[in-house]
Amino acid sequence: MIEDTPEEWRVTATSTPFTGKKTSVRTDEVVMPDGSTATRDYQVHPGSVAVVALDDQDRVLVLRQYRHPVRQRLWEIPAGLLDVPGENPLHAAQRELYEEAHVKAEDWRVLIDVYTTPGGCDEAVRVFLARGISEAEGDRFEVSDEEADMEMARVPLADLVHGALAGALHNNCLAVGVLALRAAQTGDGLDALRPPEAPWPARPFTP
Template sequence: MHPPIVLSGDELSDVPMAWPVASRRLVGEGAVFDLVRDQVVDPGGAELRREWIRHPGAVGVIVLDQDDRVVLVRQYRHPSGLRLVEPPAGLLDLDGEDHVVAAQRELAEEVGLAAADWRVLVDMFTSPGASQESVRIYLARGLSAVDRPEGFVAEGEEAEMDIVLATLDDVVTAVLEGRLQNPVLVAGAMAAAASRPRGWENLRPADAPWPARLLRAEFLARAPMDR
């Protein structure tokens, strides 16, 4: 076993890496995501079978009002068996749509708000060992009420969703006590709590590069898909 490597602050970064893919097969198609099976060749030459979820990715928004309250929704999530408290969020399923535009659209659709100040809070993979889903979480402030986008109709779980308000401190406490479990809310709220004492000055601009999205197309093109 090798001794641990001590990294400096500048060295703390995820590093692109591409093990060869001997074969790739689509084994299941869904309305939102697909299940894919790869035969991956490790550095020693052994083949490993790896199943993963092909996912379009998503954006989420931690929305803070003038009273330091977070604007949230409560939505039923069938696989979890819970009605989760969540930030406004949605899929990146419109070809060519800018990421922050997608977040602005979701904010208007889900809670009827627009924001004047947009920053990037955090980028994350929801489950990198099994899913390709990457999520960018924004901080939105300077709120104003807007109409829902033309043509938007809430369906399914969204039709039963309601809007709730809570202070950021109460959200953080609920996360630490295990009462709130949505990953976008957990990551976004904790990032917001860490950045707030710094006056948000350490946050990236809304149009900052998103490396995971740039690598996604390369990953998908790495091997032809068999059915």
């Protein structure tokens, strides 16, 4: 099987010129294979989880949210940061699904793991598949800022796949998630996906 492999080139100096609320920017001096040194700036990110919540009519729960850096209102799947170092990603995904959509799920699988922009950021995202979804009990989570203006819909998977391939949908977790789901459906089947507690070397956690 073709697979990525861990490797770490020698760093001779490092600094953090910017530290934000959730992420920071790091500058490393990295030794190249020919012995020269190059400067590499990148965003340091805690990692994220995202959820493709699929109902029994083959529809996916999506949210429409304003994203200021790209000046667009994007259709997305529920997602959020791994706020606590070593946090169990399944627990984080269950929390995000509850907070953003007030939904719970009976069956969880790992759909796909990706690095969002490995040339400039170390963010790793685990995308889960959630099935057997239903309304959560209790009061809805109180949201603020951009999340207070979110729309929610259930859209047929086929429409989301078409929208991603047609260039109409641009959120990376949505595009990667729905395309991976379609590939799994037409391949070995959803029950062949990894279990929700599968190891994740990019963001090790306590089961």
